[in-house]
Amino acid sequence: MAETTELVLELRGVTKVFPGIVALSDVHFDVRKGEVHAVVGENGAGKSTLCNVITGIFQPTRGAVLWRGKPIEIHHPSEALSLGIAMVYQERNLIPSLTGAQNICLGREFTRGGLIDESRCMSFAEALRERVGARAALDVQAGNLGASHQQMIEILRALVHQPQLLILDEPTASLDRNDIECLFKVVRRIKEEGTAVIFISHKLEEVYLIADRISVFRDGTKISTSAAAELDKQTCIRHMINREMTEQYPYVASSRGAKILEARGVSDGRILRGVDLDVCAGEVVGIYGLVGAGRTQFAEVLAGLRKTVSGTVRFDGKMMTVKDAPAARTRRGVFLIPEDRRRKGLFSAFTIRENTSISFLETLRGAFGLIRRGLERRRVREILDSGILHVSYKDIEQQVDELSGGNKQKVVIGRWIGRKGLKFLIMDEPTQGIDVAAKREVYNLMRELAERQGIGILCISSELPELLGVCDRICVMRAGSISAEFARGEFDQEKILTNAL
Amino acid sequence: MLEKVGRKKFNFAVSLRRYAVLATLVLLFSIFASVERSFSDAQNIFNILRQASVLGLLALGLTCIVSVGEFDISFAAVSTFCGVLSISLLMHGVNLYAAWMISIVAGVALGCLNGFDVVVLGMPSFIATLGLQSIMFGVSLYITAGTTLYAAVYPAGFEAIGRSFIFGIIPSPVIWFLLFGVLGILFLEFSRTGRYIYSVGGNPEAATHVGIDVRRIKFISFVIMGLLCGVAGVVMASMFGSGNPSMGDGYLSPAIIATFLGAVFLKDGLTNSRGTIVACLVLAVLQNGFVMTNVPYFMKDIVQGFVLLIAVGMVSVLKKQAAEGGKI
Numbered sequence: 001m002a003e004t005t006e007l008v009l010e011l012r013g014v015t016k017v018f019p020g021i022v023a024l025s026d027v028h029f030d031v032r033k034g035e036v037h038a039v040v041g042e043n044g045a046g047k048s049t050l051c052n053v054i055t056g057i058f059q060p061t062r063g064a065v066l067w068r069g070k071p072i073e074i075h076h077p078s079e080a081l082s083l084g085i086a087m088v089y090q091e092r093n094l095i096p097s098l099t100g101a102q103n104i105c106l107g108r109e110f111t112r113g114g115l116i117d118e119s120r121c122m123s124f125a126e127a128l129r130e131r132v133g134a135r136a137a138l139d140v141q142a143g144n145l146g147a148s149h150q151q152m153i154e155i156l157r158a159l160v161h162q163p164q165l166l167i168l169d170e171p172t173a174s175l176d177r178n179d180i181e182c183l184f185k186v187v188r189r190i191k192e193e194g195t196a197v198i199f200i201s202h203k204l205e206e207v208y209l210i211a212d213r214i215s216v217f218r219d220g221t222k223i224s225t226s227a228a229a230e231l232d233k234q235t236c237i238r239h240m241i242n243r244e245m246t247e248q249y250p251y252v253a254s255s256r257g258a259k260i261l262e263a264r265g266v267s268d269g270r271i272l273r274g275v276d277l278d279v280c281a282g283e284v285v286g287i288y289g290l291v292g293a294g295r296t297q298f299a300e301v302l303a304g305l306r307k308t309v310s311g312t313v314r315f316d317g318k319m320m321t322v323k324d325a326p327a328a329r330t331r332r333g334v335f336l337i338p339e340d341r342r343r344k345g346l347f348s349a350f351t352i353r354e355n356t357s358i359s360f361l362e363t364l365r366g367a368f369g370l371i372r373r374g375l376e377r378r379r380v381r382e383i384l385d386s387g388i389l390h391v392s393y394k395d396i397e398q399q400v401d402e403l404s405g406g407n408k409q410k411v412v413i414g415r416w417i418g419r420k421g422l423k424f425l426i427m428d429e430p431t432q433g434i435d436v437a438a439k440r441e442v443y444n445l446m447r448e449l450a451e452r453q454g455i456g457i458l459c460i461s462s463e464l465p466e467l468l469g470v471c472d473r474i475c476v477m478r479a480g481s482i483s484a485e486f487a488r489g490e491f492d493q494e495k496i497l498t499n500a501l
Numbered sequence: 502m503l504e505k506v507g508r509k510k511f512n513f514a515v516s517l518r519r520y521a522v523l524a525t526l527v528l529l530f531s532i533f534a535s536v537e538r539s540f541s542d543a544q545n546i547f548n549i550l551r552q553a554s555v556l557g558l559l560a561l562g563l564t565c566i567v568s569v570g571e572f573d574i575s576f577a578a579v580s581t582f583c584g585v586l587s588i589s590l591l592m593h594g595v596n597l598y599a600a601w602m603i604s605i606v607a608g609v610a611l612g613c614l615n616g617f618d619v620v621v622l623g624m625p626s627f628i629a630t631l632g633l634q635s636i637m638f639g640v641s642l643y644i645t646a647g648t649t650l651y652a653a654v655y656p657a658g659f660e661a662i663g664r665s666f667i668f669g670i671i672p673s674p675v676i677w678f679l680l681f682g683v684l685g686i687l688f689l690e691f692s693r694t695g696r697y698i699y700s701v702g703g704n705p706e707a708a709t710h711v712g713i714d715v716r717r718i719k720f721i722s723f724v725i726m727g728l729l730c731g732v733a734g735v736v737m738a739s740m741f742g743s744g745n746p747s748m749g750d751g752y753l754s755p756a757i758i759a760t761f762l763g764a765v766f767l768k769d770g771l772t773n774s775r776g777t778i779v780a781c782l783v784l785a786v787l788q789n790g791f792v793m794t795n796v797p798y799f800m801k802d803i804v805q806g807f808v809l810l811i812a813v814g815m816v817s818v819l820k821k822q823a824a825e826g827g828k829i
Contacts, residue, residue, distance in 0.1 A: 305709065330712030338710050345710065349703045349771055358700055359711050361693040370691045415711070 006033040007069065008165050008196040009054065009085075014063035016049055016220075023049040025220045026063070031165060036187060036197045038207040038228070041217035042240055042462060047200050050217070051167055054198075055080045055087050068164075086163035088154045090170040096143025100153045101125035103142050104160060128156050132189045135182050148179035155186065166190060167198040172206055173292055184210050202290055204233055204501055216240055234494075237501075241464060241493050256472075257281030259317075260424050260456040263302070266311035271297045273480035274311065279424065282454040284446055286467035289477035289500050295460045296339060298477070299428045302458070303336035304329045315424060330359070333423035335416040337409075337430060339460070345412045346400055353396040355411050356380045360419040383418045384411070388448050390441075406438025413445065424456045425449065431466060443470045464493060476500050518819050521812050522766040522776060526783045533790035540793050547672055553785035554674035555580075555733050555740070559752050560759040560777045561685040562729035566626075567760055567772045568689065569722040570702035571619060575611070575630035576730050576756065578637040581749035583608045583734025585641045588650045588744035597656040604738075605731035611637070612727015616720040641746040651743035663739025674736050678778075681729065685774035688725075698722060699771070755784050758809050765816040783808065 009031045016024040024046050031037045039047050052058045053065070056074030064071050067083055074080050077087070094103050101122045110120040125138050136152035137145060145153070151171060158166055168187070172180050187210060191197055201207050207214060208228060215225040216239040223239045224231070261279040266272055271294040279285045289295045300306035302313060304326045313320045315332055338344035347355055357364065357376050364379070366372035377396060384391040391410045393403060400411060409430065416422050427446070431439040447470065449455045461467050467474050468491050476484040476499040484499040486492070517524075534541040559576050566573045583604040590600035611633065618629035644650070665673045689695040700708045701718045708715055733752075738744050762783065763776025784805055791801045 303710070325714065326709055327712040327714050336710055338707075343704075344706045347700050347703045347707055349699070354696065354700075358696065358713075361696060365693065368687075369693065370687060371693060371696065373691070 007031070008033050008067075010066040010069075011050075011053070012064045012066065014053060014060045014065065016053060016058055017061045023220050024053065024060070027220075027222045029215060029222060029225070031196045031198055033164075033196055034191055034194045035212040036191055036199050036210050038199045038201060038211035038214045039217060040200075040202060040204065040207055040214060040236065040240065042202065042464070045217040045240075046220040047217055048169070049220070051087060051169060051198070051200065054165075054167065055085060081161055081163075084162070084164035085167070086158035086161050086165070087167040088151075088158050088169065088171060090173055092150050092154065094142040094150055094153060097141060099141055100136055100138040100145065100149070100156075103153055104128065104138070104157045106157070108160065125156065128159060132156070132159065132186045134186050148175050148182065151175065151179075151183065152186070155183075159190070163195060165196045165198065167200070169200045170202075170291075171199070172201060172203060180206060202501075204236060208233065237494060237497055241497055255451075256283050257454050257456075260315065261302070261458070262312075262314040262317075263298075264312050266298065266301055266313060267309050267480075268297060268301060268306055269309040271480050272301065272308075275477075275481055277458075277475060277482060279456040279458055281423070281456050282450050283472045284450050284457045284459060284470055286471035286474040287458065287460045287477050288462070288464055288467055288474055288496055289460075291462065293477045293500070294480040295477050296428055297480075299336055299338075299426050299458070299460055302329075302426055303334065305336075330419075333421040334426070335359075335419075335422060335424070336426040337412055337416070337428065339428035339432060341405075341408055341412060341432075346408060348399075348401045350400060351397050352384070352391075352393055352400050352403070352411060353377060353380045355400045356383060356396075356414050356418060359415040363420070379418060380414075383414045386417075388445050389414050389417065404434070404438070406434035406441065409434055409438070409442065410445075413442075417449075422449075422453070422455055424458070426458045426460070428460045429462065430459060431461070431463070439466070446470055464496060468493065514819055518765070518769065518816050519767050521815060522762060522779050522783060525808060525812065526779060526786065529783065529786050529790065533786065533794060537790075537793045540790060543670065545789065545793070547670060547675065549782070549785045549789045550675045550678065551672040551740075552789055553781045554672075554678035555737050556752050556755050556759065556784065557678045557778060557781040558681055558729050558733040558736070559749075560756040560763070560781055561681055561774060562726035563756055563760045564685065564763065564772045564774055564777045565689065565698060565722045565725045567764075568702045569698045569719050570705065571626035571719060571722065573615060573630045573723070573726050574627060574753075575615065575634040575637060576726060577749040577753035578634040578641070579608055579611045579727065580730040580734040580737065580752070581744075581746060582611075582637045582641045582644075583731045584738035584741075584748055585644050585650065585734075585744035585746065587735045587738045588652065589644050591655060591659070592650065592652045597658055601662075601735050604735050605728065608729075608731020608734060609724060609727045612724045612730065613720075615727070616723030619723065620716045620720045638746065645744060645746050647746065649743050649745040655742070659739060660742075661739070663736045664742065674740055677732065677736055681732070682774065682778050685777075689774050694718070694721060755781075755805065758805060759784055762809050762812055765812050769820060770816065 007030050011027055011029040014024055014027045015022070027050065039050065041047050049058065053060050055077045056079050057077060059073070059075065065074065095106065098106065104125040105121040110117040110124065122138060129136060129138065134152045134156060136149045136156065142150060142153060171183060175183060187197060199210060211228045213225060214228050214231055214236065216223045216236060218240060258281055259278055260281045261277065263275055263277045266275040275298050287295050297306060301308055315334055320329065353376065357380055361371060364372050364376050380396050383389065384393065389410050391407050391414065393407065400408060403411065416425060431442050446457055446459065450457055459467065459471060472488055474486045474491065474496060475482045476496055478500055486496060539545060559580060563573060563576060586607055587600050587604040590603060591597065615630055615633060618624045619626045661673060663674055667673060667676060689698065697713050697718045700713060701715050705715050737748055741748060759777055759780040760772055762780035764770050764772040766776030766779050767773060768776065787804055788801050791798065
């Protein structure tokens with residue numbers, strides 16, 4: 001059944017270039033009728049870009065996409081859908097106020113006399129559910145359903161279009177073990193019907209349970225494609241991480257000062273389950289973990305953006321309470337550089353000047369509480385031009401949106417450098433989406449802040465090589481707690497990755 | 502966004518976009534002045550400014566609210582209430598200054614109430630202020646019994662804030678407009694709280710990360726709106742010499758129009774005090790000009806609507822083109 005070799009989809013030498021970044025590089029990839037083809041790789045390996053090219057969200061810069069042997073160009077997800085390519089995204093896309101059945105029929109409602117025929121809609125959804133053996137409540141509002149039911153409804157909704165290729169992006173991310181087994185049953189049924197499935201995941205154990213073939217991606221390149229039975233797990237992991245350690249990372253041991261952060265048993269009642277972590281002044285500590293392990297949540301707890309149900313956090317020996325809002329933490333010198341710069345870091349309507357000075361406006365106060373514009377300009381220029389940052393920009397009155405990703409990140413960092421009293425800096429994915437040269441500058445900056453200014457840095461990243469290069473210590477986070485800790489002398493890519501999976 | 506620093510090169514599209522409202526003001530003024538000679542008399546110009554004054558006070562307050570990312574539909578009803586209250590207090594023999602003070606404090610308190618609804622209870626601001634609008638309209642009806650309230654004799658000084666002329670020619674409301682206009686520009690564009698207001702309106706999440714108390718900034722904006730409603734109310738009452746339950750109604754949609762029309766002045770779609778002031782002048786010129794040139798009154802509303810649609814529409818199109826032509 002799965003051994004038919006009829007190709008449904010084929011990618012020939014597909015390259016996708018974004019300004020400053022090659023997201024996919026000369027990728028040859030194919031999917032056969034009735035197989036589950038798993039795509040694995042670390043975050044940023046190119047998995048999502050691959051999907052976005054297949055579903056028409058991105059057009060490839062070079063290379064060809066062949067659909068059942070014929071070259072095609074897909075410009076929009078709706079075109080992909082009409083060809084028979086359906087995708088279930090990692091984030092839920094259900095209308096919470098509609099029932100499961102209504103969600104499934106959304107866009108192709110059955111009508112009678114101009115009105116929606118609810119009972120036909122329900123029986124249609126039921127028939128579909130029985131066909132694939134799914135477990136999903138159809139008469140309950142989607143917003144009231146649990147993660148696994150919601151997931152199943154998304155899959156059913158994708159199946160309405162009778163796709164020949166179904167792409168599942170991290171479908172198990174929010175499911176527990178039982179739910180995963182149910183999901184896999186459905187996937188096997190779909191596959192038996194002849195539908196090809198692309199299964200994206202970074203949980204290797206699950207991949208081995210379901211996949212016929214596995215393709216490993218790394219840094220936008222496909223490393224290998226092999227039958228699941230012929231690729232052992234250790235080799236697979238090696239394919240995922242095997243990168244050359246270059247001169248990219250400027251590590252010089254810095255002198256460790258007093259303990260600046262002491263977190264004990266931090267739990268938020270949902271994702272975090274008792275995180276213990278210490279960071280000393282002058283130390284760069286990395287947190288490695290997969291998406292969903294609770295890294296960002298932990299950073300938010302430290303910054304006072306997320307409430308805890310138990311555990312304690314001390315900065316500089318002083319206990320933080322739940323009531324200490326972000327403002328109180330920044331006053332103590334604790335700053336967070338959030339992941340997702342565009343959404344959480346930048347004010348895109350502001351100029352470079354306004355984006356930089358926003359964190360230290362109180363030091364620029366002049367007569368009648370007005371901002372001293374001249375002083376503001378001088379301070380901002382000083383910070384941006386300083387040896388540590390040297391941001392390249394034309395004018396501080398430029399809109400910040402005109403800068404490249406790396407320079408935007410430097411502006412966000414500059415915000416905190418400009419503010420006196422910086423003691424502890426939390427950086428969540430600090431090099432996400434910036435080019436290699438800029439990454440190197442960010443690493444230099446981190447080391448300099450730690451070594452010269454004795455600042456404690458907590459760096460969260462899903463790029464292991466970056467942590468290996470820049471950190472004094474790496475803590476691995478898995479399922480809401482620290483699963484292992486490695487001092488610089490003990491760094492071992494495989495061990496670290498194994499503890500994260 | 503394509504807001505290049507235009508020091509080196511003159512960019513016609515950008516200038517057109519940024520000064521469209523000012524150009525409209527000049528254009529309308531010239532048209533009316535050429536049709537009716539007395540339109541450009543000093544006295545009529547002050548008349549126009551006077552007509553822009555109460556509108557300006559309210560629109561400046563609304564500019565703060567919209568800049569922080571919220572909305573207030575209650576301001577006209579609140580300022581009506583404050584005006585009616587001041588007249589009613591005077592009729593009951595309350596001291597002039599006490600009456601003014603009480604009315605303005607009432608406006609501030611109602612602003613606090615809106616702020617409480619939005620910030621503490623988490624209500625959508627449109628709905629919270631819609632509720633208050635209805636309540637305050639009803640209360641004003643109750644106070645006035647549905648008619649126009651006026652005292653036979655007002656205490657000396659009553660006319661000072663709304664009906665008198667400074668140096669014999671500048672109507673006193675214009676002074677308020679000028680004062681709060683300058684304060685508004687300084688506050689929103691040059692003060693820390695003003696910067697925080699824009700940052701909260703632009704990206705509340707990033708503002709939280711920077712350590713800005715988003716709730717406090719929103720609350721402050723509602724309080725400022727309340728204060729300006731109070732001031733506008735007492736000025737209105739003094740200007741009319743009376744109070745009636747619909748005295749502020751006529752300012753509701755012009756103030757909203759002025760705020761959003763002003764957002765295309767200088768900045769690309771960011772509400773700002775300077776823009777609001779210029780937009781209020783545009784609306785006042787329209788209102789005054791149509792009366793002076795004997796054009797039917799309804800034309801003012803029609804043209805006012807078109808000016809908003811054309812100005813904002815043009816900026817939207819130019820912005821879209823810039824975004825598509827520029828980076829990916």
